[in-house]
Structures are given as structure tokens and as C-alpha cells.
Amino acid sequence: xxxxxxYDPHEHEAAVYTRWLEAGSFTPAAEAPKGAEPFTxxxxxxxxTGVLHMGHALNGAIQDIVIRHKRMxxxxxxxxxxxxxxxxxxxxxxxxxxYAEEGKTRQxxxxxxxxxxxxxxxxLHGNQILEQYRRLGASCDWSRTKFTMDEDLSRxxxxxxxxxxxxxxxxxxxxxxxxxCVLQTAISDDEIEYETRKGKLWHLKYPVKDQxxxxxxxxTTRPETMxxxxxxxxxxDDERYGDLVGKSVVLxxxxxxxxxxxxESVDPAFGTGAVKVTPGHDPADYERGARxxxxxISILEKDGTLNAEGGPFAGMSREKARTEVVKQLxxxxxxxxxxxxxxxxxLSDRSKSVIEPLVSEQWFVRMKELAEPAxxxxxxxxxxxxxxxxxxxxxxxLENVQDWCISRQLWWGHRIxxxxxxxxxxxxxxxxxxxxxxHPKTGKPIVRQDADVLDTWASSWLWPFATLGWPDDTADLRxxxxxxxxxxxxxxxxxxxxRMVMAGYEFVxxxxxxxxxxxxxxxxxxxVLDGKGKRxxxxxxxxxxxxxxxxxxxxxxxxxxxxxxTREGQDVKLAPARxxxxxxxxNKIWNAARFVMMNLExxxxxxSSAAAVEVEDRWILSRLARTRSEVHTALTDxxxxxxxxxxxxxxxxxxxxxxxxxxKGRLAGEDDSAKAARGTxxxxxxxxxxxxxxxxxxxxxVLWAELGRVLGDGERGMLVxxxxxxxxxxxxxxxxxxxxxxxxxxVRAVRSVRALTMVGERKALDTVIVAPRAEDRDVIxxxxxxxxxxxxxxxxxxxxxxxxxxSSAAAVxxxxxxxxRLGEDVDTAKLSETLxxxxxxxxxxxxxxxxxxxxxxxxxxxxxxxxxxxxxxxxELEQELALLERNLEGLS
RNA sequence: GGGCCAUUGGCUCAGUUGGUUAGAGCGCCACGUUGACAUCGUGGAGGUCAGUGGUUCGAAUCCACUAUGGCCCA
Numbered sequence: 001x002x003x004x005x006x007y008d009p010h011e012h013e014a015a016v017y018t019r020w021l022e023a024g025s026f027t028p029a030a031e032a033p034k035g036a037e038p039f040t041x042x043x044x045x046x047x048x049t050g051v052l053h054m055g056h057a058l059n060g061a062i063q064d065i066v067i068r069h070k071r072m073x074x075x076x077x078x079x080x081x082x083x084x085x086x087x088x089x090x091x092x093x094x095x096x097x098x099y100a101e102e103g104k105t106r107q108x109x110x111x112x113x114x115x116x117x118x119x120x121x122x123x124l125h126g127n128q129i130l131e132q133y134r135r136l137g138a139s140c141d142w143s144r145t146k147f148t149m150d151e152d153l154s155r156x157x158x159x160x161x162x163x164x165x166x167x168x169x170x171x172x173x174x175x176x177x178x179x180x181c182v183l184q185t186a187i188s189d190d191e192i193e194y195e196t197r198k199g200k201l202w203h204l205k206y207p208v209k210d211q212x213x214x215x216x217x218x219x220t221t222r223p224e225t226m227x228x229x230x231x232x233x234x235x236x237d238d239e240r241y242g243d244l245v246g247k248s249v250v251l252x253x254x255x256x257x258x259x260x261x262x263x264e265s266v267d268p269a270f271g272t273g274a275v276k277v278t279p280g281h282d283p284a285d286y287e288r289g290a291r292x293x294x295x296x297i298s299i300l301e302k303d304g305t306l307n308a309e310g311g312p313f314a315g316m317s318r319e320k321a322r323t324e325v326v327k328q329l330x331x332x333x334x335x336x337x338x339x340x341x342x343x344x345x346x347l348s349d350r351s352k353s354v355i356e357p358l359v360s361e362q363w364f365v366r367m368k369e370l371a372e373p374a375x376x377x378x379x380x381x382x383x384x385x386x387x388x389x390x391x392x393x394x395x396x397x398l399e400n401v402q403d404w405c406i407s408r409q410l411w412w413g414h415r416i417x418x419x420x421x422x423x424x425x426x427x428x429x430x431x432x433x434x435x436x437x438x439h440p441k442t443g444k445p446i447v448r449q450d451a452d453v454l455d456t457w458a459s460s461w462l463w464p465f466a467t468l469g470w471p472d473d474t475a476d477l478r479x480x481x482x483x484x485x486x487x488x489x490x491x492x493x494x495x496x497x498x499r500m501v502m503a504g505y506e507f508v509x510x511x512x513x514x515x516x517x518x519x520x521x522x523x524x525x526x527x528v529l530d531g532k533g534k535r536x537x538x539x540x541x542x543x544x545x546x547x548x549x550x551x552x553x554x555x556x557x558x559x560x561x562x563x564x565x566t567r568e569g570q571d572v573k574l575a576p577a578r579x580x581x582x583x584x585x586x587n588k589i590w591n592a593a594r595f596v597m598m599n600l601e602x603x604x605x606x607x608s609s610a611a612a613v614e615v616e617d618r619w620i621l622s623r624l625a626r627t628r629s630e631v632h633t634a635l636t637d638x639x640x641x642x643x644x645x646x647x648x649x650x651x652x653x654x655x656x657x658x659x660x661x662x663x664k665g666r667l668a669g670e671d672d673s674a675k676a677a678r679g680t681x682x683x684x685x686x687x688x689x690x691x692x693x694x695x696x697x698x699x700x701x702v703l704w705a706e707l708g709r710v711l712g713d714g715e716r717g718m719l720v721x722x723x724x725x726x727x728x729x730x731x732x733x734x735x736x737x738x739x740x741x742x743x744x745x746x747v748r749a750v751r752s753v754r755a756l757t758m759v760g761e762r763k764a765l766d767t768v769i770v771a772p773r774a775e776d777r778d779v780i781x782x783x784x785x786x787x788x789x790x791x792x793x794x795x796x797x798x799x800x801x802x803x804x805x806x807s808s809a810a811a812v813x814x815x816x817x818x819x820x821r822l823g824e825d826v827d828t829a830k831l832s833e834t835l836x837x838x839x840x841x842x843x844x845x846x847x848x849x850x851x852x853x854x855x856x857x858x859x860x861x862x863x864x865x866x867x868x869x870x871x872x873x874x875x876e877l878e879q880e881l882a883l884l885e886r887n888l889e890g891l892s
Numbered sequence: 893g894g895g896c897c898a899u900u901g902g903c904u905c906a907g908u909u910g911g912u913u914a915g916a917g918c919g920c921c922a923c924g925u926u927g928a929c930a931u932c933g934u935g936g937a938g939g940u941c942a943g944u945g946g947u948u949c950g951a952a953u954c955c956a957c958u959a960u961g962g963c964c965c966a
Contacts, residue, residue: 005929006929006931007929007931189966194965344893344966389897392896393895393964396894396895396965490896490963490964491963493964527962527963527964529962529963533898534962535962535963564917565904567905567906569897570897570905571897571963572904572905573904574904575904578904578918580918580931581917583931584931585931586931587931587932588929588932590928590929590931591929591931591932592928594928594929595928595929596928597928598927598928641906645906645916648916648917649916656928656929657933664928748934748935751934751935752934752935752936753935754923754934755923755935756936758922758923760923760924761923761924761933761934762924830922834936838913841913844913846913848913849913852949852950855950856949857948857949857950858949861948861949861950862911862949862950869911870911873912873913877913
């Protein structure tokens with residue numbers, strides 16, 4: 001295959017992905033290879049309604065890098081994909097569509113027909129986001145794709161529900177819950193968001209019973225709820241109201257007498273210091289009411305309109321009732337005043353409507369007991385967070401966890417597995433029962449199933465093991481559970497991570513307690529912000545579509561850029577232009593590989609070992625040894641940015657800028673040096689592609705195949721299956737690194753002179769190099785040809801000591817003077833400036849160093865090696881400064 | 893209201909346990925194109941590390957406070 005001069009991702013991505021799929025590359029072997037340890041990642045299942053956003057792309061890239069690294073290393077690697085049925089979100093999407101297209105509501109269709117519509121929609125659109133993950137290169141085992149409402153996962157939900165119910169950890173009761181009046185369902189604490197809004201604080205006058213002309217003024221942001229008041233509370237120490245405690249006020253409109261109670265929870269400084277108590281519609285009042293035995297009155301229907309308790313306002317919407325109540329109180333002279341305030345309003349995450357606290361019958365999970373092992377898990381090291389600070393967030397939530405309202409008044413979801421006979425006796429069953437079946441306990445016919453469905457998290461908390469076959473003790477469960485790594489966004493720590501840990505400990509009883517934690521590492525990835533530092537969101541319209549970025553820059557470039565940009569979960573500001581870095585890099589890799597292979601055609605070298613006959617061969621192999629080790633360590637520790645940076649430097653700076661340039665002159669021949677250069681190029685490219693593969697899988701797979709062909713090794717498999725470079729045959733070579741270091745210094749010095757004196761690139765220059773150290777002279781003398789090539793020199797004279805030749809410019813590098821012969825008319829002003837600047841800098845550095853070395857405190861306290869190192873540095877700096885000053889004089 | 897994070901050259905970010913003459917990429921300036929790559933090469937300019945105080949022989953790095961921006965939770 002002819003490689004094009006530019007890397008074109010469109011040409012390869014789809015084809016490469018198809019090859020992986022056809023080879024079953026992502027599916028673990030039917031049986032775990034002998035000695036191979038498992039490594040499992042469970043994808044955080046995206047909503048079936050979802051489309052890929054940048055957060056998914058980042059998270060997907062991270063998981064893919066981890067699993068590819070492990071797979072190449074020979075682990076029994078599984079990355080299991082799937083989607084979440086997302087109860088409210090999905091139902092809302094389909095309801096909206098149904099209404100828009102047919103003008104019907106779900107009630108018009110009825111439960112079964114509506115669910116049919118949702119399934120239809122799911123089959124049609126539910127795989128979109130998984131398709132998008134493929135575009136990113138995600139190496140999930142698609143043969144194990146799961147959906148939270150699959151029959152086996154649904155059964156797992158029923159089994160888990162019944163287990164908790166039988167243990168008394170699930171109960172049913174009337175409680176104040178967060179009610180979404182638009183979607184008409186209860187929602188959990190975690191589905192609420194808060195918005196700071198400007199509002200009003202109405203001061204209402206309640207007439208005190210039997211004390212004409214005396215009023216108790218209460219302040220409220222929700223005046224319509226006064227219809228549900230069953231008391232008024234003041235602080236016990238509040239002198240303004242002391243004499244009123246124990247008396248009553250008469251509720252306007254309704255004439256209900258309600259008591260005045262003293263309660264510590266009242267803030268005397270807020271409003272008037274007297275608060276109306278509405279246990280049916282406010283969580284704080286619910287508790288106050290309970291303390292003082294106040295009745296609970298619910299004034300709202302499920303749709304947010306006022307019921308009969310609303311008296312003259314019955315039938316109005318809550319908004320209308322508010323206006324009317326205020327207006328009529330004013331007419332009655334019972335409105336004291338109105339203040340403007342800003343306060344936090346609770347909104348439903350899904351419908352964005354104002355949450356109404358409402359008392360209703362719901363199912364709850366007792367969380368305290370379940371939380372205990374999850375709390376212990378981080379203490380005993382079973383679970384680690386990366387970065388570690390998220391541990392605190394996790395623990396805070398668990399330690400203050402409230403009972404979990406798991407019932408939802410929806411149709412789309414797992415229906416609660418409780419059936420009733422005609423007497424209302426409940427019975428649970430893991431298998432679905434039919435109406436008319438005999439009730440398991442009473443034997444009477446079943447007349448109905450509980451109408452509610454479960455919160456989506458009540459299925460996704462089972463994800464790490466239900467996807468592997470739980471509650472059955474399957475081979476997959478034994479083989480792949482517990483998992484090793486999970487990657488998620490921070491706001492999911494409580495919603496999902498904490499619950500999965502609880503569920504793991506509670507349900508996976510085929511394992512000893514110590515082995516039940518569903519994952520060992522929870523990686524909390526960065527939040528992707530827009531170019532201005534704001535969170536990307538659909539509503540703000542500031543999102544960047546990853547698929548559009550993949551189209552424009554290529555999947556590899558997108559992945560690489562994301563890794564270069566995000567350091568250890570530090571938030572990242574992202575703009576489309578940031579992907580150019582990745583594109584440039586993938587192009588660079590492409591061309592480096594292209595160059596190597598152009599020079600390898602027909603060469604018979606297996607690329608696995610390289611005969612290093614020249615110092616640059618030893619040097620690049622030494623750099624490769626270091627880079628391999630850095631990348632491997634970084635990936636093992638999940639430091640993706642470090643690995644990406646190390647690879648970038650190696651590929652671009654070491655390999656392309658220096659080694660390839662040094663090798664160019666040797667490749668023409670057929671001698672040992674040429675052969676060694678080819679062998680080294682092949683070896684380095686080979687390992688480089690493998691090390692890059694987790695980051696840029698598409699491109700490296702293409703190049704790997706091409707390299708195999710060029711080397712005549714058609715038998716080797718795809719890179720996706722490894723091998724991961726072990727570093728075999730590679731060693732750090734300090735001597736070679738030092739020698740090339742000297743060479744680099746000299747080359748840079750000449751180039752700098754050339755640029756600063758404007759002599760141009762064309763002219764080959766004559767140089768005199770003065771190197772007092774014998775080892776430096778040795779390097780330079782043996783590298784004259786290299787210097788001639790890299791710095792475009794004509795002659796190179798090397799001396800231990802010499803005067804500056806006439807008409808020459810000078811550069812100083814690491815104790816070495818490089819004199820470049822120039823014509824008389826050459827302008828050395830810029831060069832002098834640069835030398836002067838460097839001399840200044842050296843002088844400042846030296847000053848600081850001398851001060852430090854004269855400091856008794858430093859000499860007494862610092863480690864001896866440190867003092868010694870500073871002395872060496874001082875000597876070097878002194879020498880450099882002397883050279884700079886000497887040459888500066890000569891130039892001016 | 894509680895918690896967390898950030899503040900380093902024009903922009904985006906590195907800087908491991910305190911000791912560097914404070915780094916990188918982009919952008920900018922200058923020069924360069926008969927072949928790996930102009931999605932390129934070479935050289936250069938540019939920062940008293942948000943502020944104040946403290947700890948220390950020594951602080952971009954540790955502590956406290958302040959300011960600004962952001963995120964999560966209530």
C-alpha cells in the first residue's frame with residue numbers, strides 16, 4: 001500500500017474498526033487463557049435517549065486506553081457496554097413525540113400500547129450512542145451489550161427487590177416526597193436541581209383567636225400553602241411572641257383554628273420570626289409538625305391543582321391560587337407587606353418544573369445499613385478513588401444518606417414485583433405473575449400488580465454483576481467480577497458509584513464479603529468546560545459535538561488531544577481548535593512511519609532487535625527504553641497525560657528531530673552502519689506504534705500492518721491484541737545519552753549563530769570548536785560528519801584551547817565555544833544582544849548561587865549531596881559566564 | 893449555606909517528596925521548501941508564578957487570610 005503524504009483518517013477508520021470486529025478482537029476468548037488475569041471495565045451505561053457529548057468522549061477514551069493497554073499486555077480483558085433505560089427521560093421523549101405526531105397522551109393509548117411505542121422507539125433510536133462510541137474507537141465487547149430492561153437484568157431487579165423486601169430493607173409508606181407536577185411522579189433527592197431566583201416574601205397577618213385586633217404576622221415565599229397550615233411556630237426564646245405560645249390563630253378563608261407552638265428550629269431573624277407550619281407541603285414543616293403532633297393536610301392534586309382542602313380556591317392551579325390568595329388577603333387587610341428576596345427554588349431535573357413537596361404512598365429503601373460496607377470499603381482499601389479527594393465526596397454522601405424513594409409513577413421501567421389479591425394482601429415474586437394466578441400466600445386470585453415502576457438507579461446499581469449473569473452463579477460472573485476500573489463524572493459519585501458499591505456488598509453473596517466491592521479503582525474524570533470556562537450543556541448551547549470533531553480531525557486526534565489536555569481529572573477548557581494539536585501529532589506519526597518504511601522496502605530485518613553500531617542508535621534505543629518504561633508506569637497508574645506527553649516528546653523531539661535526521665545520511669549505503677540504521681528505525685517504529693496504540697488505535701493499526709508487510713512478516717496479528725512492548729533488549733545507555741547531548745548542544749549553538757547573524761541556511765560554514773574537556777573533544781571529533789549534516793558545516797576544527805579566529809561569531813554551549821567564521825560584513829548586533837542576555841542571566845544565577853553557598857544556614861541544613869551539586873553548578877556557571885563575557889568583548 | 897478546584901509568558905496548560913538560570917504546545921517575530929511531514933523545519937522574543945502575611949537556611953511548591961473565576965452538593 002502506498003501511504004499518502006498526509007494522514008487521512010476517513011480513509012482508514014471505518015475499515016480498521018470493521019477488521020477488529022470481524023476478528024472478534026474485543027471479545028475475550030471463550031475461556032480465559034492460562035495464567036491470564038482478568039481485567040474488567042463496565043461502561044457507565046448512557047441513557048438510551050442520549051447522544052454522545054464531550055464528557056462521554058473523554059470518558060470513553062479513558063476507558064478504551066485502559067482496556068487496550070491491558071488487552072495488549074495479555075490480560076483477560078473485557079469492556080462491557082450497554083445502555084440504561086432512563087425511566088423519566090425516555091418516557092418523556094416518547095410522550096412528547098406521541099403528542100406532536102398523533103396529538104395523543106399516554107393515557108389515551110393505555111399502559112401496554114404506550115410501552116409498545118417506547119420499545120419501538122428504543123429499537124429504532126436506542127443504539128445511537130453506542131454507534132457513536134464505535135466512531136471513537138471504543139473496543140467494547142459488543143457481543144455482551146446489555147440494556148437495563150433486558151429480561152435477565154429485569155429479573156435481577158426483581159430478585160434484588162424481593163431480597164431487600166424480605167430483609168425489611170424496603171418498606172412502603174406515606175411520606176413527604178418531591179413531586180413533579182408535570183411528569184406526575186415522585187422523584188428522589190438526587191433528581192432535583194436548585195436555581196437561585198428572585199422571589200417575594202409575603203407577610204401574612206393571622207388573627208389571634210379571642211384577641212380582636214391582634215395579629216400574628218408570618219412570612220412565606222409560598223402564600224398559597226397557607227391553606228394547608230396546621231400550626232404557627234416561633235422560637236421559644238423569642239420575647240415578641242412568648243405570651244402567644246399555646247394560643248391559637250384563626251386561618252383566613254377557612255376559619256381553621258391552628259395552634260401556636262414553640263420550636264427551636266425557627267430562625268427568629270428570618271422574616272418576622274414566626275413561621276406558618278404546613279406539614280403536607282414542606283419538608284422542614286413536616287418535621288416540625290411531627291414534633292408537635294400537628295395534622296398533615298394535603299391541598300394539592302397530583303397535577304398541582306388545589307383539591308377540596310383549598311376551600312374557595314379549589315380547582316385552581318397552584319400558580320393561580322397564589323395570585324388569588326394574595327389578592328384576597330390584601331382585600332381583607334391581612335397582607336402586611338411584600339419583600340423582594342432571592343432564594344433557591346427546587347426544580348425537577350427532568351421537567352424543570354418547580355418541585356412540590358407532597359405526601360404520598362411510596363416505596364423506600366433503608367439506606368443506613370446498606371451504606372456501612374460501602375463506607376468501610378474505602379477504609380480497608382477495597383476501593384480507591386482517583387484523584388483521591390473524591391473519596392471525601394463519596395463518604396459525605398454515604399454518611400448522611402437518607403432513605404431512598406425508589407417508586408416512580410411512570411410506566412417505562414421495571415414494574416414493582418408485588419402483586420395483590422382482592423383483600424390487598426401483597427406478595428412478591430421474582431417471576432412475573434399474571435392476573436388470576438393464585439396468590440402465593442393466600443391462594444386467592446391475583447387482582448392487580450403494583451402500578452409503580454422503580455427508579456432507574458434501582459437497576460443500574462446492579463450493573464456490575466447483573467450484566468454478568470447475577471443472580472445466577474455464571475461463568476462470566478466468576479470470571480469477570482469484581483471489576484478493576486470504573487471511570488465516571490463527579491456528579492455520578494452518589495447517584496451511581498456509591499449505590500453500586502452498596503449493591504455489590506449486599507447482593508453478590510457467592511463471594512466472601514471482602515471480595516464483593518464491584519471495582520477497585522474509581523477514576524473521576526475531568527469536567528469538560530467550554531472555551532470560556534463554563535460547563536458544557538445542552539441548554540447553554542455551548543457543547544462541542546465529538547462526532548463533528550472526529551469528522552474534522554480524526555478519532556485518534558480527538559482522543560490524543562483529550563489526553564494531552566486533561567491532567568488527573570483537572571477540569572479542561574475545550575475549544576474546537578484544541579484538536580489541531582492531535583491532528584498535527586497523528587500526521588507526524590504517520591510521516592515518521594512513512595519515512596521509515598520508505599527506507600525499509602526489501603529489507604530483511606525482523607525489527608525485534610537492532611544492531612546498534614553508532615552512538616545515535618544506542619541513544620535512541622536508550623530513549624525508547626526510558627519512554628517505554630514511563631508510558632507503562634503511567635498507564636498502570638492511570639496517569640494518561642503523563643503517558644501522552646512522554647510519547648509526544650519521544651516521537652517528535654527525539655525520534656523525528658534528531659534520530660531520523662542523523663540516520664538520513666547513513667541510509668544510502670549497504671554497509672553495516674546503513675543496516676544498523678534500518679534495523680534501529682524498524683525497531684523503534686515497531687515499539688512506538690505499540691506504545692501509541694491505546695491512544696491512537698486506528699492509525700497505529702494501519703501502520704502496524706504496513707510495517708509487517710514491509711518487513712515480510714505477514715503472519716503477525718493485529719496490534720489490538722498486542723504485544724505490548726516489554727522493554728526486552730532495551731537498556732538505558734547513559735554514555736550514549738551524554739554524547740548525543742553534547743552533539744545537540746553544539747548543533748544548536750551553530751544554528752543559533754546562523755539565525756542571529758542572518759547568514760542563511762544555504763551556506764556551509766567553517767567552524768572552530770574549543771572544548772576544554774577531553775571527552776567533549778572526543779565526541780565532537782568522532783562526530784564531524786554528523787555535525788556537517790545537522791548544522792550544515794564545511795569544516796570543523798577541534799581544539800582544547802584557542803583564540804577566537806578573526807571575523808568569527810561565537811556561541812557558548814555547556815562549556816564549549818563554537819566559533820563560526822563569517823565574512824567581514826556580517827551583522828553581529830543580534831548575536832551580541834543574545835550573548836549579553838545570556839550573560840546577564842548567568843550572572844543572576846551565579847549571584848543567587850553564591851549567596852546560597854555563602855549562607856551558613858544552607859550549608860548546615862541542606863543535604864550534603866545538595867550542597868555538592870550546587871557547587872558543581874556554580875563552577876559550570878562561572879565557566880559559562882567567563883566564556884560569554886570573553887566572546888562578548890570580542891564581538892563589540 | 894457546606895465542600896472542592898483553579899489562578900504560572902497573548903492563549904491553553906506542565907512543574908512528583910520545598911533547592912530549576914521557571915518548561916511545553918498554540919499564537920507572535922525572523923529565516924527556510926528538488927521528496928517523511930508546510931498538519932513541516934530552524935532560531936528568537938515573551939513570565940518578579942493572583943495578592944498579603946507566615947513557616948523555613950531556602951517557597952511557583954507548605955500554612956493562613958484576601959481577591960477573582962469555576963464545579964459539586966444543600
